[in-house]
Amino acid sequence: MTPAPFVVRPVVAEDLDAWRPLWDGYNEFYGRSGATALPEEITESTWARxxxxxxxxxxxVADDGERILGLVHYLFHRSTILIGPTCYLQxxxxxxxxxxxxxxxxxxxxxxxxxxxAGAERVYWHTHETNATARRLYDSLADDSGFVVYRH
Incomplete structure (x- = not known):
């Protein structure tokens, strides 16, 4: 049986209940669950944004008409090395x-x-170095910048 085709579209308010399990799955994948789960206030604020x-x-979201299959969140910001906006796929x-x-x-x-x-000259994102499955896809769509991310 061939999987149903899907469309990629912006979220709408009615997607919240279908989006939420994917959001929770994403956070769980990155170790943000249980005692280290994001506070509900962050999820509510994120959705409102x-x-x-x-x-x-x-x-x-990617939607096959029956369910949401995937999500992507992104934002635009300024840069000191480009005139136009930069897009961060978060x-x-x-x-x-x-x-x-x-x-x-x-x-x-x-x-x-x-x-x-939007006139963005760059799209970038981060992934964990151990995320080999995703990195195979990413390597086919973008260049690995070689930069190491630090945070405080």
Missing amino acids: FLDPAEPVFAM DLFTVPEARGRGVGRALIEAVYERAAD
Whole structure:
């Protein structure tokens, strides 16, 4: 049986209940669950930002008409080395049963399109060095900058 086709589209308010399990899955993948889970206030604020046209934070989903298969969150910011905005792809997640169907690729390419429409000269993102499956996809879509991320 051929998997149902999907579309990538911006989130709408009615997507909250379908988006939430993917958001929780993404956070669990990165160790933010149980005692280290994000406070509910952060999730509520994040969702509200996606729906606020004054915010530079956006979300899209891959939808097959029955369910949401994947999510991507991205934002625009200024840079000291470029005139136009820079696009940071912050979160990408697909449900396990949708992996290998091109969902992640389609979500990234949709961000590339939105970034180009906004005049962004660069799209970038981070992933953990051990995320080998995702890195195979990323290596086919972008260059590894070689930079190491530090945070405080």
